Amino acid sequence: xxxxxxxxxxxxxxxxxxxxxxxxxxxxxxELRAIQGPSxxxxxxxxxxxxxxxxxxxxxxxxxxxxxxxxxxxxxxxCLLASTRNHLVLHNLYHGKGERSPExxxxxxxxRLPSQPGGKGWEK
Amino acid sequence: xxxxxxRLQSQVGNAFSLSKVCLRNQYYECVARYSAATAERKRFYxxxxxSQSEGGLYEINLDQRKLKTPGGKLFTVPNEALAIAVxxxxxxxxxxxxxxxxxLTTLCNTALDNPTQRSKEQMIxxxxxxxxxxxxxxxxxxxxxxxxLQRNEWDPVLQWIEKRYNVTIGSSASILGPEIPEATKDTxxxxxxxxxxxxxxxxxxxxxxxxxxxxxxGMIDRHLSVEQAVLLSRLEEEYQIRRxxxxxxxxxxxxxxxxxxxxxxxxxxxxxxxxxxxxxxxLQD
Numbered sequence: 561x562x563x564x565x566x567x568x569x570x571x572x573x574x575x576x577x578x579x580x581x582x583x584x585x586x587x588x589x590x591e592l593r594a595i596q597g598p599s600x601x602x603x604x605x606x607x608x609x610x611x612x613x614x615x616x617x618x619x620x621x622x623x624x625x626x627x628x629x630x631x632x633x634x635x636x637x638x639c640l641l642a643s644t645r646n647h648l649v650l651h652n653l654y655h656g657k658g659e660r661s662p663e664x665x666x667x668x669x670x671x672r673l674p675s676q677p678g679g680k681g682w683e684k
Numbered sequence: 685x686x687x688x689x690x691r692l693q694s695q696v697g698n699a700f701s702l703s704k705v706c707l708r709n710q711y712y713e714c715v716a717r718y719s720a721a722t723a724e725r726k727r728f729y730x731x732x733x734x735s736q737s738e739g740g741l742y743e744i745n746l747d748q749r750k751l752k753t754p755g756g757k758l759f760t761v762p763n764e765a766l767a768i769a770v771x772x773x774x775x776x777x778x779x780x781x782x783x784x785x786x787x788l789t790t791l792c793n794t795a796l797d798n799p800t801q802r803s804k805e806q807m808i809x810x811x812x813x814x815x816x817x818x819x820x821x822x823x824x825x826x827x828x829x830x831x832x833l834q835r836n837e838w839d840p841v842l843q844w845i846e847k848r849y850n851v852t853i854g855s856s857a858s859i860l861g862p863e864i865p866e867a868t869k870d871t872x873x874x875x876x877x878x879x880x881x882x883x884x885x886x887x888x889x890x891x892x893x894x895x896x897x898x899x900x901x902g903m904i905d906r907h908l909s910v911e912q913a914v915l916l917s918r919l920e921e922e923y924q925i926r927r928x929x930x931x932x933x934x935x936x937x938x939x940x941x942x943x944x945x946x947x948x949x950x951x952x953x954x955x956x957x958x959x960x961x962x963x964x965x966x967l968q969d
Binding site: 561592595596603604605628629632633635636637639640643644645646648650651653654655670 | 768771775776786901940943
């Protein structure tokens with residue numbers, strides 16, 4: 561187990577690929593398309609997001625504070641949309657089906673129930 | 685139609701509400717209400733839009749009807765960005781309304797209704813009490829791998845906050861936790877006071893989710909991203925996952941839920957605390 565490598569730097573390197581504004585913008589648009597369907601370009605969120613990205617592009621200053629703030633905010637919104645979607649997917653997958661039969665439960669963790677030739681006493 | 689709205693209001697939750705229903709009502713009413721609450725609400729609207737009232741506040745419209753809070757008040761938010769984000773949450777619902785995915789709506793409802801009747805001072809005191817058992821400050825003695833991980837990952841954040849706010853916090857492996865000097869609490873109290881009520885609602889929500897003031901302030905001050913803050917909050921779980929393996933229906937489920945809630949809280953704080961005026965550079969005009 562790599563005890564010496566900080567967890568954060570591993571995750572940071574995974575996130576560095578995400579952190580450019582273009583990627584964040586694309587990510588948000590993907591999420592909006594997942595929400596709204598093909599007409600996502602007409603949605604309120606799409607217009608607002610594109611507006612914000614355009615506005616924050618025009619500044620020439622490199623360490624503009626407003627730009628940093630907008631970038632963090634866009635990253636946060638992308639995280640919100642993606643996490644909500646993933647959480648819902650997992651919820652529907654594991655928690656949304658109500659009572660499962662023993663066979664289904666076993667298959668969830670990759671096991672199979674043993675078959676008993678002749679059936680159990682109460683089965684036909 | 686009116687009955688629909690009334691029932692809807694009773695189901696869209698508040699972030700801190702308790703289920704007072706069963707305590708106040710008789711058994712049969714309680715059962716009926718509980719089954720109504722768990723019966724899924726279908727999406728009853730086609731379009732979601734926002735509109736601005738005369739006071740400059742924004743409202744959400746579901747078809748022609750204005751959205752209301754569970755407490756019956758008109759749902760209003762102070763700026764357009766938050767209104768759009770809430771409208772997107774409502775628009776994201778498909779056949780049924782899943783209120784547990786609508787975190788921004790829930791936070792707005794809490795700020796508007798204030799169901800537990802708390803004042804700013806009470807919220808600040810509660811938040812500061814969290815510092816004594818802050819996740820970042822509470823260290824373990826063993827296993828050695830986790831001790832080192834905590835030191836490597838959490839110490840830098842502690843150093844950052846001590847420098848940023850000019851306070852002493854420190855960490856401790858004893859069961860009592862670290863001794864927080866009064867000066868530290870005063871400084872942080874002053875800082876928390878500078879937030880308005882809405883912003884403080886969001887901040888308190890984030891603190892209760894992450895179980896840490898240090899991580900919350902680190903994220904709100906944009907020193908940490910949401911993913912980083914969540915990772916640091918769940919450090920021990922991550923350590924155990926790396927040793928014993930990941931269980932998707934528990935670990936990933938919890939992680940995504942925590943990320944969603946924390947991201948919503950952070951966005952809520954940012955949108956309700958800063959002014960959203962655009963600063964155009966003279967040259968660019």
